[in-house]
């Protein structure tokens with residue numbers, strides 16, 4: 109699981125595994141691109157190994173983003189995961205990363221397919237509703253391709269918006285839905301793997 113922030117979606121996966129609603133799953137490693145991400149504490153609390161992988165040194169010494177991604181993918185491939193879940197991971201992975209990585213990569217996007225790609229999607233959706241441009245928003249989990257927040261959708265959910273919403277209320281509703289969707293997405297992937305291993 110790759111994270112950059114609070115890690116509430118990581119927590120949703122941990123809780124689902126511990127509650128046996130996500131069967132035959134194990135989070136073998138958490139990678140963060142921020143050293144103060146609270147997600148790291150969540151992982152440590154559940155004895156999940158963590159790695160912090162910072163881009164800044166690569167920018168400072170000239171190795172650059174491309175090398176960062178290549179080193180990252182090497183670290184990950186050594187861990188041999190079956191699946192990478194980007195759960196609030198705020199770094200765009202290069203095409204080279206996606207070519208080299210040895211497993212599926214899925215991402216959580218806090219908006220519906222084709223909407224609000226990139227950062228601050230929740231805020232932008234909230235503002236679009238205020239301007240009367242959208243009537244609802246949603247979230248999705250999708251396969252990662254080089255295009256940001258695009259790729260085949262695994263699960264999606266509509267999230268209603270109300271006239272008396274505040275950004276905080278809407279964000280809370282978003283998170284609650286994300287936490288359900290991320291578990292469902294992993295379950296869907298597991299089913300797909302089961303079907304293909306039976307073919």
Ligand code: GRF
Nearest residue numbers: 113114115116117196217218
């Ligand atoms: C989520 O809202 C996700 O959609 C967005 O970043 C947030 C991560 O939250 N890209 P958390 O770190 O899982 O709490």
